[in-house]
Amino acid sequence: MITTQEEYSLIDRVLAGDEASYALLVDKYKSYAFTIAVKILQNKGEAEEAAQDAFIKAFRYLNNFNKQAKFSTWLYRIVFNTAISYKRKNRNQFESIENQIIEYSDRSDIEMKKDDKRFFINQALLKLSDADRLAVQLYYMKEYSLEEIAEMLNQNINTVKVRVHRARQRIADELKKILKEEAVNL
Amino acid sequence: MEKKKLSDDILLQFLDGNLSEAETDFIQESINENNENQVRLRELEIVHEFLKRETSLLTPSTNFTEKVIKGLHKKASPVFLSPKNGFLLIIGLLIASLLALSLLSTDTINQLQTNFNFKDLPLNIKNVKMPSTFTFNMTLFIRGFVIVNLILAFILLDRTILRPIFQKRSNMIF
Known part of the structure; x- marks a missing residue:
């Protein structure tokens, strides 16, 4: 476990040219960065690429980190923005073909997985919008306070609170719509 | 008397455990005495429990850190063709091949076979041995052109369209 002070000294060493110290930071935060990217991209391969790209960007701009916030909060903001730009880029590339594939697989999956609660909640x-989905998932990770989530998403704390509540309401409503009365008996 | 219908906001705060003891008791009572509240609480609870259970940390590949460290000084690689541009290029190659094949099907192409006589060239090189004639077979050239075009089209189809799609689908999470 690395304390904030130890983390700052690691950052100083990285800035002085010690790349091995950066490997320690990557090791510490890679799972969170990867999880955030997966939540946005819904694709493990792309998420890994985006998370690695975010770490590389963070390294290049490390001297802009002013140590007033947590390193993790600053890093996750980079991960969030990188994943969003990956999503935009890939949406442009695959939109027409992928829409057809998703439509087909949805139909067949619904036929096969009528009782699968997990499948419907994931659907x-x-x-949800990327920001709503990420806000609610970060909230349930219990690792970060609402203030930190707000900072990560570059939003006001009240906006994040609303996003978390609204996301849960929407999932519940969507689930109700999909399963109609069956949802409450699951 | 039946209790009032509670808002989603209150029910979510109840699920999060953010209410005081007195508020919790009051809400619990309202839930017990109003069927609509019970149904809505159950709907929100399903989502709440699911998110609590399923929102866990994911582990990236074992060589994640190694890849990041290797990439720290790597320059951005040039972007390969997008699926859209790849598709347009394939169409172009196929059209060129079709035009070439339609040329082959006409008799005029056979009249393009020519013999070059190197002795007619205004060159006077004594030390270099030159062939006396060279036959240029247009039919063979066009066939070669079509084959090369088709090979290029298959490579483009694989690299710019099929491979990215299958890669994306194999990594898709549902």
């Missing part, structure tokens, strides 16, 4: 989660 409902995918209908």
Whole structure:
């Protein structure tokens, strides 16, 4: 476990040219960075690429980190923005073909997985905006306070609170719409 | 008397455990005495429990850190063709091949076979041995052109369209 002070001294060593110290920071935060990217991109391969790219960007701009916030908060903001730009880029590339594939697989999956609660909630989660989905998932990770989540997403704390509540409401409503009365008996 | 319908906001705060003891008791009572509240609480609870259970940390590949460290000084690689541009290029190659094949099907192409006589050239090189004639077969050239075009089209189809799609689908999470 690295304390904030130890983390700052690691950052100083990285800035002085010690790349091995950066490997320690990557090791510490890679799972969170990867999880955030997966939540946005819904694709493990792309998420890994985006998370690695975010760490590389963070290294290049490390001297801009002013030590007033947590390193993790600053890093996750970079991960969030990188993943969003990956998503935009890939959406442009695959939109027409992928839409057809998703439509087909949805139909067949619904036929096969009528009782799969997890599947339906995931479907409902995918209908949320990236910011709403990430806000609610970070909230349930219990690792960060609402203030930190707000900082990560570059938003006001009240906006994040609203996002978390609204996301849960929407998932519940979406689930109700999909399963109608069956949702409450699951 | 039946209790009032509670808002989603209150029910979510109840699920999060953010209410005081007195508030919790009051909400619990309202839930017990109003069927609509019970149904809505159950709907929100399903989502709440799911998110609590499923929102866990994911582990990236074992060589994640190694890849990051290797990439720290790597320059951005040039972007390969996008699927859209790849598709347009394939169409172009196929059109060129079709035009070439339609040329082959006409008799005029056979009249383009020519013999070059190197002795007619205004050159006077004594030490270099030159062939006396060179036959240029247009039919063979066009066939070669079509084959090369088709090979290029297959490579483009694989690299710019099929491979990215299958890679994306294999990594898709549902």
